[in-house]
Amino acid sequence: MKIATYNVNGVNGRLPVLLKWLSEEKPDVVCLQELKAPQEKFPEAEMLEAGYHAVWVGQKSWNGVAILTKNGKATVVRTALPGDETDEQSRYLEVKVNDLTIVCVYVPNGNPTPGEKYDYKLKWLERLDAQAELLISAGKPVIITGDFNIIPTESDVYKPEKYKNDALFLPEVRTAFKNLIAQGWTDGLRHLYPEKTIYTFYDYFRKAYERNAGMRIDHFLISPDILPHLKNGGVDNEVRGWEKSSDHVPTWIELENI
Template sequence: MLTLATWNVNSIRTRLDHLGTWLETHPVDVLCLQETKVTDEQFPQAPWEALGYHCYISGQKAYNGVALLSRSPLTEVSRGFSPVLGSDGVGDLDDQKRVITAKLGDLRILNLYVPNGSSVDSDKYSYKLRWLATLRDYLATLLATETQIHICGDFNIAPGDRDIHDPQGKGNHVMATEPERQALQQILDLGFTDTFRQFTAEGGHFSWWDYRAGSFPRNKGWRIDHHYLSPPLADRARSCTIDAEPRYWEKPSDHAPVLLTLDQP
């Protein structure tokens, strides 16, 4: 089995102990991190190297940032959209560090931190929709030459109403608006499968809970952290689960890890 996980840690330096504890009990093959919030030079590599992981990072000070921790060396590592689409077509979208990809054998792993969007009347919302459209172009280009693509990360989108604790009135709420969901569906229409939904149909399963208003104890969450697989990989999926345990810990990330297991080829 091959085990991959995604986790928005909301500052890797703040969550050092949590991440170390979790990896000791969940020694996944590849861990995809978002919101590391640290420059490459200040990324704490030593703790993960001591646990046997290779580190591949793309960060910036105080905001955003993505990283891959892998037990096996990865190849063809690239950061941002520009290596595939060219800088002219990407514009300013690579200024924020939100995309890192690499290959584990023939498996392409793409780790994403999709913009939140803030509110529907903000420039950040327009930026999010533009970013998602560029992501679709990026994936369509990859699919022209590759078939085994795994996408994961914090998408900041609940794909459907069952992915929100109380969907009523959320139509104008960022992460649940129709334009965001349509943009995500256009990506899935390239052939990708929502792996969690391969195994779990019912609602009530969430990966993010707001820090405010006792959202976690009341399970008032959203499922916005996802694993998506191209067709050859979807047939190899054996499980996809959310591990809410770290959300109970002292000063946790507001996100929980989501784990995926695949059969080896």
């Protein structure tokens, strides 16, 4: 089973890119973030024509998450992160695909710092920590994936000194990621490639993609039940060079006997 995550940065505006990538790579499950589309504007018909069923939580102008599946429609478990009933931002989608629980997250960016956006990010991460603890404690196969907006270590960003005051790299945010790992989750790509330079995001400015000046902020957190089945993983960097592409690149893992 090939599972991918992709911050598409506008599902309708970048639909040709998404459809081309789906046609070429044919992942079994795709978690999308930053749909930038209200619920009724998600391109469900185009996804079906491409061979994918979809469940999604849209939001006008920004945010929004979706999960695409090739073999039948996923069963929706949750459409919002527990812990704050007043939170109206569409950033969390939890589904079941057969016996596998898949969680698609779009963690808040948090910039500028300090400020309300950063405070919201920290509170959101606290809620994610609590939900992740419940999921892993259940002892069932779970994957949490998506755009975490977290650079875990200095090796995960080009010129880390430039990001010392950035909400993606501040100590509290990196500690939140470490706390998730400490629950028993495995950072899938880093587990597969402990020393390799891996970037999943390239800014639109200063020819970041051409210079390979990126960062790794799209992650797979894998529960202990899944880890023995982890076969392969990677990033489709070439997609970033396509016309009108997202600033993120599709990131994926492959599981065997799942």
